[in-house]
Amino acid sequence: MRTISWSGYKWDVRPAGTDQGPGPNDWSDSRRNVRVQGSDLLLSIVTGATGNWNSSEVANQRHLGYGTYRWVVATDLSTLDANEVLGMFAYGGADPSNNEIDIEASHWGSLSNPTGWATVWQNADAGLSKQRDFSYS
Known part of the structure; x- marks a missing residue:
């Protein structure tokens, strides 16, 4: 699982795969869909076309x-x-x-x-x- 550091915490990026809700989208752990820019900006970008979206999700490793x-x-x-x-x-x-x-x-x-x-x-x-x-x- 890909991990990013942002805002003083470690975050897990949801692994790529299809048939995972909610939808209609495919999850992507690509740097194209989720990345940290500079020291404090988290970018989560929806990509894709023709009805097949690629989305991202991050979850803090700490509760x-x-x-x-x-x-x-x-x-x-x-x-x-x-x-x-x-x-x-x-x-x-x-x-x-x-x-x-x-x-x-x-x-x-x-x-x-x-x-x-x-x-x-x-x-x-x-x-x-x-x-x-x-x-x-």
Whole structure:
């Protein structure tokens, strides 16, 4: 598995392969799709054409727990393609993780949908979750 160093941590890059959700995309661990530029900029780039996208995912090797996290996104998220997703997650580390926090920027297949979505899963098995959509400007 490819590893990158960014923001003071080591991150695993999801291995390349097909038939892994969510989709429709193929995961890529290529430097073309995910790389660090300079000392503080993480680039995660969707590539491909004709309906076959190559996307990337990174996961911190450390479970940092809950707290206050700040992400600075240099892309205008309101201009995402209808099927692109930027997901930022905090998991409790247990398997299955029943205490997950998701913040996602996506139109979920339709440009008329709001751009953002936040979900707090208290217990996924029991269907306990709080969800809210929002728009970026």
